[in-house]
Amino acid sequence: MKRRYYRGHDVARALDIEELRQMARRRLPGFVTEYLEGGSEDEATLRGNLDAFAQLKFVHRVLVDVSARTVASTLFDQPCGMPLAIGPTGFNGMLWRQGDIALARAARAHNIPFTVSIVASDSLEAIAEQAGGRLWLMLLMLRDSTVVDRLIARADHAGCEALVITLDAPVLGNRSWDVRNFGRPLSLSLRSKLDVLHHVRWLFSVFLPRGLPGFGNLAEFLPPERQSPLDGSRYLTSQGNPGLTWDAIRELRERWKRKLVLKGVMAVADAEEAARIGVDGIVLSNHGGRQLDSEVAPIEILEEVVAAVGKRIEVMIDSGFRRGTDIVKALALGAKAVVLGRASLYGLAAGGQPGATRALDILRAEIERTMSLLGCATIAELSPVFLRRRTQLTAAGAGREPQLQLVGRTTKAEVS
Ligand SMILES: Cc1cc2nc3c(=O)[nH]c(=O)nc-3n(C[C@H](O)[C@H](O)[C@H](O)COP(=O)(O)O)c2cc1C
Known part of the structure; x- marks a missing residue:
């Protein structure tokens, strides 16, 4: 059935993440929408991330007292309002002016961590000062180690709880839409420019006041006369480091004493x-389908990873999470927290800080409702007992009804 979504601008009227997404799409010009939504190549990973949740189905219990339910949890032994964190996303200033600060404030209001991207539009220091809260800094291990050293010193100084090292981008994923939207690097094609004129709310709130946002964290490494977004992105490309190996992470573990997370x-x-090698946590992630195309969804391998390392490190997960049910499935499989990408960005793009807060409110309410309907009063009670997995149909089984299997048991068929 085709749903009719709210057509106005009041984020308080949005009832789910999809409704915020529709609002964001109306406000943003096409090139920004594609930046926010797009994946690499044929977008098979992107679609697979969303579809994978349907392979897991719940089985609920009855007559469980859920009157005193809570979604409170812990992450790295610190209390969290709910088992979520906001993940690193670059160029948030393209969605909303001072978008990083807005997201960090929304995270703080819910007492969950916010991850500042190395390519954030606002600087780490501005975010720490104007939003505060539990901040993590995401780094790429750039070619120039003095730049990395300096960013680590800044993370230390700003009081960041964790460094998050992104490892799934030794080279940039192949995103053809990005090339098509720009005539030359960071210079919009004529078609994109005409489209911008049709999005006056975005034009007047984001673009006209200051042009495209720059690189808050990288500005200090660019010469004063080369501070434009184009200069910044050229610099970043020159700093790519496809030769990175585990040695660099071992060495970083030696000198960074706070939490170290590999994403x-x-x-x-x-x-x-x-x-x-003693990292504190990992984020299972395929970068929301923006890097390697045709890869499994993190939710499909979560159980294996938790079985292997879940007792030693905190296993977090991202990619494709849009509903409380998606989040509860990951928690039931042993994830310590879910890291949000686009879900909170849809809120930001729809309505700034109130929009981002609305996205978190919606997810919190959905997690709580799902747990209540399952018969779980606390996050700690969630386990694979509440899940069944639909078996993949093989060619031989086509036409037959999919089977539902217990999660946490491997069948002979899966092994062979
Ligand atoms: C617009 C956008 C920008 C992103 N920028 C970064 C980034 O700077 N660093 C990073 O590690 N991941 C980045 N990511 C990936 C996210 O951190 C996360 O892995 C992904 O969005 C999760 O998938 P989901 O959006 O489907 O939830 C970005 C994702 C999006 C959508």
């Missing part, structure tokens, strides 16, 4: 290596 881990072997 973009997928394989069990990599999760085990991360645990062996």
Whole structure:
């Protein structure tokens, strides 16, 4: 059935993340919408992330007292309002002026961590000063180690709880829409410019006051006469470091004494290596389908990874989470927290800080309602007992009804 969504601008009227997404799409010009929504190549990973949740189904219990339910949890032994964090996303200033500060404030209001991207529009220091809260800094291990050292010193000085090292981008994913939207690097094509004129709310609130936002964290490494977004992105490209290996992470572990999180881990072997060298946590992630195309969804390998390292490090997960039910499935499979990407960005793009807060309110209410309907009063009670997995249909089984299997047990068919 085709749903009719609210057509106005009041984020308080949005009832789910999809409604915020529709509001965001109306406000943003096409090139920004594609930046926010797009994936790499044929977007098979992107679609797979959203579809994978349907393979997991709940089985609820009855007559459980859920009158005193709570979604409160802990992350790295610190209390959290709910088992979520906001993940690193670059160029948030393109969605809303001072978008990073707005997101960090929304995270703080819900007592969950906010991750500042190395390519954030606002600087780490401005975010710390104007939003505060529990901040993590996401870094790429750039070619110039003096830049990395300086960013680590800034994270230390700003009181960041964790460094998050993104590892799934040794090179940039192949995003054709990005190339099409720009005639030359960071110079919009004529078609994109005409489209911008049709989005006056965005034009007047984001673009006209200051043009495209720059790089809050990288500005100090660019010469004063080369501070434009184009200069920043050229600099970043020159700093790509496809030669990075585990040695760099081991060395970083030696000198960074606070929490160290690796983002973009997928394989069990990599999760085990991360645990062996003493990192504190990993984020299972395929970068929301923006890097390697045709990859499994993190939710599909979560159980294996938790079984391998879940007792030693905190296993977090992102990619495709849009509903409380998605989040509860990951928690039931042993994730310590879910890290949000687009879900909170839709709120930001729809209505700034109130929009981002609305996205978190919606997810919080959905998590709580799902837990109540399952018969769980606390996050700690969630477990694979509440889940069944639909078996994948093989060619031989086509036409037959999919089977529902217990989660947490491997069948002979899966092993062979
Ligand atoms: C617009 C956008 C920008 C992003 N920028 C970064 C970034 O700077 N660093 C990073 O590690 N991941 C980045 N990501 C990936 C997110 O941190 C996260 O892994 C992904 O969005 C999760 O998928 P989801 O959006 O489907 O939830 C970005 C994602 C989006 C959508």
